[in-house]
Every structure is written in C-alpha cells, then in structure tokens.
Amino acid sequence: MTKRKTPMLDELEKGKWPSFISDMKQEAEAREKTSVDLQTPKECVDDLLGLLELTYVDKVVHWKHGGIVGVFGYGGGVIGRYCDRPDEFPGVRDFHTMRVNQPSSKFYSTEYLRQICELWERRGSGLTNMHGSTGDIILLGTTTPQLEEVFWELTDNLDQDLGGSGSNLRTPSCCIGKARCEFACYDTQAICTDFTMEYQDELHRPAFPYKFKFKFDGCPNGCVASIARSDMSIIGTWRDDIRIDQEAVKAYVGGELKPNGGAHSGRDWGAFDIQKEVVDLCPTGCMGWDGSKLNIDNKECTRCMHCINVMPRALRIGEDTGASILFGAKAPILEGAQMSTLTVPFMKIEEPYEELKDLVEKVWDYWSEEGKNRERLGELMQREGFQKFLEVCELDADPRMIQEPRSNPYIFWKEEDVEGGWDRDIKAFRKKHQK
Amino acid sequence: MGYDPKDPLKDRITDIGPKDYKEFLPSVIKENYGKWLYHEILEPGVLMHVSETGAKVYTVRVGGCRLMSVTHIREICEISDKHCDGYLRFTTRNNVEFMVDDEAKLKPLMDDLEGREFAGGSKKFPRGGTGAGLTNIVHTQGWIHCHTPAIDASGVVKAVMDELYDDFQDMRFPAQVRISLACCLNMCGAVHCSDIAILGIHRMPPMLDHEHLDNMCEIPLAIAACPTGAIKPATVNGKKSVAVKNEKCMFCGNCYTMCPSMPLADEEGSGVALLVGGKISNRISQPKFSKVVVPFIPNEPPRWPSTVEAIKKILYAYVDDAKKYERLGDWAERIGWERFFEKTELPFTGHLIDDYRFAYTTWRQSTQFKF
Numbered sequence: 115m116t117k118r119k120t121p122m123l124d125e126l127e128k129g130k131w132p133s134f135i136s137d138m139k140q141e142a143e144a145r146e147k148t149s150v151d152l153q154t155p156k157e158c159v160d161d162l163l164g165l166l167e168l169t170y171v172d173k174v175v176h177w178k179h180g181g182i183v184g185v186f187g188y189g190g191g192v193i194g195r196y197c198d199r200p201d202e203f204p205g206v207r208d209f210h211t212m213r214v215n216q217p218s219s220k221f222y223s224t225e226y227l228r229q230i231c232e233l234w235e236r237r238g239s240g241l242t243n244m245h246g247s248t249g250d251i252i253l254l255g256t257t258t259p260q261l262e263e264v265f266w267e268l269t270d271n272l273d274q275d276l277g278g279s280g281s282n283l284r285t286p287s288c289c290i291g292k293a294r295c296e297f298a299c300y301d302t303q304a305i306c307t308d309f310t311m312e313y314q315d316e317l318h319r320p321a322f323p324y325k326f327k328f329k330f331d332g333c334p335n336g337c338v339a340s341i342a343r344s345d346m347s348i349i350g351t352w353r354d355d356i357r358i359d360q361e362a363v364k365a366y367v368g369g370e371l372k373p374n375g376g377a378h379s380g381r382d383w384g385a386f387d388i389q390k391e392v393v394d395l396c397p398t399g400c401m402g403w404d405g406s407k408l409n410i411d412n413k414e415c416t417r418c419m420h421c422i423n424v425m426p427r428a429l430r431i432g433e434d435t436g437a438s439i440l441f442g443a444k445a446p447i448l449e450g451a452q453m454s455t456l457t458v459p460f461m462k463i464e465e466p467y468e469e470l471k472d473l474v475e476k477v478w479d480y481w482s483e484e485g486k487n488r489e490r491l492g493e494l495m496q497r498e499g500f501q502k503f504l505e506v507c508e509l510d511a512d513p514r515m516i517q518e519p520r521s522n523p524y525i526f527w528k529e530e531d532v533e534g535g536w537d538r539d540i541k542a543f544r545k546k547h548q549k
Numbered sequence: 550m551g552y553d554p555k556d557p558l559k560d561r562i563t564d565i566g567p568k569d570y571k572e573f574l575p576s577v578i579k580e581n582y583g584k585w586l587y588h589e590i591l592e593p594g595v596l597m598h599v600s601e602t603g604a605k606v607y608t609v610r611v612g613g614c615r616l617m618s619v620t621h622i623r624e625i626c627e628i629s630d631k632h633c634d635g636y637l638r639f640t641t642r643n644n645v646e647f648m649v650d651d652e653a654k655l656k657p658l659m660d661d662l663e664g665r666e667f668a669g670g671s672k673k674f675p676r677g678g679t680g681a682g683l684t685n686i687v688h689t690q691g692w693i694h695c696h697t698p699a700i701d702a703s704g705v706v707k708a709v710m711d712e713l714y715d716d717f718q719d720m721r722f723p724a725q726v727r728i729s730l731a732c733c734l735n736m737c738g739a740v741h742c743s744d745i746a747i748l749g750i751h752r753m754p755p756m757l758d759h760e761h762l763d764n765m766c767e768i769p770l771a772i773a774a775c776p777t778g779a780i781k782p783a784t785v786n787g788k789k790s791v792a793v794k795n796e797k798c799m800f801c802g803n804c805y806t807m808c809p810s811m812p813l814a815d816e817e818g819s820g821v822a823l824l825v826g827g828k829i830s831n832r833i834s835q836p837k838f839s840k841v842v843v844p845f846i847p848n849e850p851p852r853w854p855s856t857v858e859a860i861k862k863i864l865y866a867y868v869d870d871a872k873k874y875e876r877l878g879d880w881a882e883r884i885g886w887e888r889f890f891e892k893t894e895l896p897f898t899g900h901l902i903d904d905y906r907f908a909y910t911t912w913r914q915s916t917q918f919k920f
Contacts, residue, residue, distance in 0.1 A: 127669030129711030136667035179809030266552035377680030380721035445736035
C-alpha cells in the first residue's frame, strides 16, 4: 500500500481504461519492497502521488518554473524540475526528466527495454513516458547527482544517447514505414536514423533561434503528423501511375474482398458501392467505373490516398516514389498555428540524401542568420515572405506551392525585375512634363 | 567501473545517437521489410499484414498510458517473451503492438492480454484502436510533471477514455476519430489538427512578483515575449519590474515561459477549451486546423465531468449524422457551423469569433447561410 492518502486520485483507479494511478501505486509498492540499492529516494513515487493529490485539490500545478540542469557538454536532453513543496514531499524535491532518443518507429527488443528498466529503477523514479510527444523515451524524475550517472550508463553500457530539448534540433521521428506498411513511398526509418546521426551536434548543442523538428511520413496519410508538427516535413509521394489490379477491383465490387481492409466493419453501411464510395469521393474527379473497369486519369490525381485506402488489394502506390518537402509547421505559440508549406513538390529520397541535406543546410543558415530569438522557421517565413524563402532554397516559383495566386496587387518588385532599373532623371522628366 | 564525479570526462562517450532500429525488428518484419502488399483489420485491435513473399504478420494493438512504470514495462516484456520472441513496438499514440508470425499464436496472446488487470480493476491491455473508431488520446505531461500546465493531462485522458471505452474497441464511426490533449497553449502535443482537441487555457493575466522579478527574469526578454505588446517596463517600490496592460492580454503564457515571476495558472482562471474538426491526413480533403467550439470549462478533478459530457455530445452528434468516410471537420463544413452548434447543442458565444491574426478570413463574407 502507498503511504499517502489520495482520495481524489483513487477515483481514477475506477473504470476500464488502464489507470496510470494504479500503475504508479504498483511502482511505489515495488520500490518499498525492492532489494535494489536505489540511488534515488525510495519514497519518490509515493511523494509524487501525494503532490499530484495536492494539485487535484488546489487545481494549480506544484512544479516550480524550469531549472537549469544538464549533462556536461550537452545543452539539451535534460529538463530540470523542482517541486514547490519540498517540505512536504522531499522525495520529489528535484525530479528531473531525461529524454532518451528512441529508435526509428519504436520497435524494441525486450532485452533492451529491461536494461532501461533496470537503470531507471535504480537511478530514477521507475516512472517513464512511452513516449513523449516528440517521440523520445521520457525518463521521468531523478535527482541532480544522478543525471551524469544515468548518462554514463546509457552511453557506456547501453550504447544509447539522449534526445533533444530547448533551442536544438529535436529528436527526429518517423512513421512505421516499410517495416510494416504497404503505403511507404520511401524508407522513413532509414532516413530518420541517418539524419539523427548526421546532425548529432545540432541535436545536443543549442545553436538555433528556437526548436527545429524533422518528421518523416511515408505517405500522404501522415501518421506522424509531420505537416502539422514539424518545421521540415518529408511526406512520401509518387509521380507515376497508381498500380491497378482490375481483377481485385472486381472482387471488391463483388463483395469478395473487404473494403478499407475491414476498417468500417463495426456498422452495417450496406453493400460496397464503388461509384459512391470511391469514384464520387475522389477530390479531383479523375476516376471512372464503367461496370467492369476502373479508370484513373493519373495526370489529374493529387494522391490523396482515399482510393488506395479503400481498396488496398486492388490499388497500389506508384513505383517512381519519393517525397514532397514542406516547411514551417508549428503549434500556436506565438503567431498562431501553422501547417507546413509545400516547397519541393517532389524529390527522390535515396541514400546518402545529399540533395535533401543541402536544402536543410541552406534553410538552417538562413534561419540562424535572420531568425529572432524564439522565432520558429514558419514565423520567419511569414515575416519575410515565401518568395524570400524560395530564394534562400534556390528554387524557382511553381504554382504547386500555392493554394491560389495573390489577390492583392502590391507586388514587391525588385529593381532588377524592371527594364532600365530605378534610376531616373527628374530633369529629363520635367522637360516633357511641366510642374 | 562507472561514472567518476572526480573525473567526469573519463571514458566519456557522446554523440552516438539512438540504437539502430534494425536490431529491434522481429524476424518476420526484417525478412519482409519493404515487401508488404496489403493489410486487413481482422477485428478491432487485430491487424494482418501480408507480404509479397506470402508471409503474414499479425499485430495485436492495445491501449497504454503515456505514463508507464518500469514494473508495467517489465510485464509487457514478459508477455512479449512468451508470445512474440521478445520484440514489440509502441505507436505514436501510446498504444503497444504485439506481433506474431502465425495466426495460431494470436488467440493465446489475446487471451493473455485480456486477462490482465491492475489492482484497482482497470484493464492493463485493452485491445482496439484500429480503423473507423476511436484510438488512444495523445497528450502532454499535465500536472504530473510540467511547469506551465493549465489542466492535468493523464487524469483527463483517463476520464474521457473510460467513458468512450466501448468505441476504442469498436469500428462503427464514419471515419477515424483522433482526440488529443495539450495542457497549455505551448501545445507540446500539437493538438491544433485533431478531430477533437482538449486544450488547457488560462483566463487571468499574469500575477507580478515585483519583489523578485528583476532577479529572476531578463526583463527585456519578458517584454519581447508578449505577442500583443501588453508588457512594459515599470519601477515598483524602487525595484525594476514590469507592468501588464490586462485588457491586451490574450493569456498565452509566453511571458511566464520567459519569466518565472509572472505566473498565470489559477484555480478559477484556468481550465479546458475544446477544439474540433482538424485533421492531418490528405485523404479526400486537405489537412485542416481544429476550431474552438467550447471556450471554457472549469477544471473539475478528479474526473472532469463537464469536459467528458461536452466531448460525448460532439462525438455522438457526428457519429449519428456524418456520412461514411467523413471526418468530423468535413462533416461540420458540409452541414455548416450554424448546424454544428444546433446538432451538438453547444452554445455559440462571441468568444468563438476569431480576433487574432487572420481573423477576417474566418468571418462570413457571403449571404449563404442556413436559418
């Protein structure tokens, strides 16, 4: 049993969904009984439960603002946290977070996870997040002296590094990709790992105006939300034709194959109707069904994935695959939420990814030079304009980059755009045009 | 051997990055990498992926808590060792996936997962979260470990998921529904493109700790942090500090991020806003932002009943009325936002009309509306 009375939190043990309170209590009990030589306060989970109970009563958080701690030589990966009631809850007086860089798409061996558990039971609170919002394994709560100890054991014994925080490159993340998805247009896991290794310095040592995120989505379904959540979104796509198996299309129409891979099977939506459910919902109207053959005018297709999602056994992504590159997504702080803007409609994504890395470095040079303190790339793009951004990227304007052309005619012409330049002679003008 | 505080740089290893993902792939995944042909959802929470080699991988997806103890992770490892050759994966939405390479191994795995409960009675491994249904809520840290939250995260998620539990294990929705929670406007959880977003907000301007402000903060940074220019330098009782023009405050909390002497969180002032209709996928319609439809609900620990009720109203109005494949935002746009408020029975107030950047683009410049 836990030491502290937590009547409010106990309410969260009820109901069927897994209870994090029950889990914390079992950890508190395990710490009480363990024979491990714990290097952090034995009662830290009890105290965390107590602190949370107090917060549930007060309805205002009991963690102090920030705290500058870290491991030597790194400017990220550790988040300082101190509670504001150490008098009552000494076990969580200092209770810092460490971010551990997850492997691409979060497959694990139990051998590795057990090593993490052993380390964190002894040198931390035994509580984690699997995973944090950006993707890292979050080791939740340890004391200041343990930070270097944990880092040493991670790197020396587990061959494992920390992730990013602060004005660093944040830990890159990717979808499951080719490991278990038929829609992956490039190897998201391979490039995610490659970029993480290439930019270790940027990940560990803050040198940017603010955070910078890469996210790698294998297709336009966007399972890692790169278009909403990353300063640079790499989203898989293709530029040739959707592959069609007409026999399988007929099997879907005939009811032999389950549409949507069975995703809608919890309700009776009636017999599958290819006209209504696929052809009529195509956003570009580029499909036709004549009762025996499905036609796609691929030139007009915008690769929204709907038809492929509905009939995965009949339709497959094309073979000339790569990615669209978009920049500038972020949450609302400060200028309002932004999604990424299409900047490179198509690029092949193949090792060693030189073309993409060239682009990354051009963008970073620009942002580091022009970005204000705590200005995300997307805000800089808005402040200085997309034309400027294209100049930085050394790209030509393309109608694919916009929703629509501008409706205001206030064009910032440059002198070199205008025949004869801007130097004029007022005296010559006056000879023709009197005052 | 180990870390030596007297010689911290001895044997120091840095910049080695993450573990190589290839070490962690189960053999059926490794052998069929890039060869997958199609997949099928056999029942809620159970996926089958078929490779061009004929190999199949069966995945059992179970909901998990973002907050997880090492005791619980060890239990996951034990299950994986027993059924899955010692491999598993986590999804981006805090689900856990157990994979087997033979259909015969599915049932024992599912039975094993099904039977496990926490001491308090909740399920440890609820199966579901696939297809046109509800999957796990992604969320931020909340009161458990964040320093700027307006609301808790894990507790709100638990309260909502308990109520919507059956729909985690079903696939009766018109399309998938993604609920996300961010405990303040910093939005570590980036909930701004979710079908339903639960967002922690403040309604009181920062308190000013004049006594300590100059020692704790870089005053110019605090001033520059304000997006509406509401903060000015001031001298109070002979000490350098700041003054805030309260009527210009939009309660974003950015000043507090820069200056610990300007806390915003408050028992009455802070609470929940609900946003709806965002999406990330490019399927049929383009990605879109979520829109604020409930400006404020008070914090109601431990189970946030008003928040849960409002979410149920929105969700089930959508489920009852939308067409197959329509995401929540597509439905709201088709029927019109005036109808959305009617069908969800949510009150529409002036707080829901935008007055920040690009506000004009969200007003109606048309006579096309519904009575």
